[in-house]
Amino acid sequence: MRTLIIALSIAALSSVSFSGEALAKEGTATNFTLRDLNGKHIRLSDFQKNLLLISFWATWCKPCLVELKHLEKLYGKYKGKGFVVLGISMDGPETQANVKPTVQQYKLSYPIAIDRETRVVKYYNPKHAAPFSVLIKKGKVIKTRESFQVSDLPAIEKEIQDNLR
Template sequence: MSKRKKKRLLIRVSILTVLIAAVVYTLYSTLTDDDRMLVKAGDAAPDFELTDLDGNAHRLSDYKGQGVFLNFWGTWCKPCEKEMPYMENQYQVYKDEGVQILAVNVGESEFQVNNFANEYNLSFPVVRDAQKDVMYAYAIGPLPTTLLINPEGEVVKVVKGEMTEEMVAEYMEMIKP
């Protein structure tokens, strides 16, 4: 075999090896995505403190004894935008029954979040996770993601993706004290 053919074979084998490694890594990442989630159903919800649009601090632990509908969202996220009115409607139904909503905006400016909250007339606490610390602590992937937390502070369910109003009502019923 000539030197040129050996060199070509070596390059082809190297490229093939890299491609196979990439495919294996992608499959592994996809199949173990849920296993890597730091916070899942059955876990105690990590405590955090974030500030709302009026400057008031909200600690998750302050809501102990109530169900918490913890929603991570962004103003640019169309599914988030679609489910906000559903959340507002159901908040009006469940707020006096011991279910609270904490809407955690991820990484956006106060101006953007304020405009969004005003546009949708949101009455539940909207807090900003400007540095994305809480998002990373909860290992939040795609937005919207909602964690249902029971009155004891335990995560009951993690919901990834858009919810219908019926789903929001069903989930609030699940975490009602």
């Protein structure tokens, strides 16, 4: 009975917040430091002035590889307007050696970092770690996205356009 009361209380409290006007779909993105593919430190705060799309991916994740190529096209199209893609590889030790060859094969020009300790992805608690993306504007998380299929592309591009205005 006590479990039920606790669980229902949490549900009730959350429902109040959910239905209230105060709900903001924005959260402050926590800063982080990771190494890029050349061993240099890369920080979230480096992209404070950009519209930043963080894409969590891995070499073993087929939908991620499809998404990477499309993100490269979007990056090429909008980087002049302040849009940046940061690819964060979720590859563990077993596949880390594949990361650089994959980036070279797909001719990715945007920055790639390696989250070998899953330190950054844990901030967002995705149900499935990859593909998972986060759109950040002025240090605020404005959108998260789990899974990717090519039919999601129009919505992703529209989010970028809307937030670059």
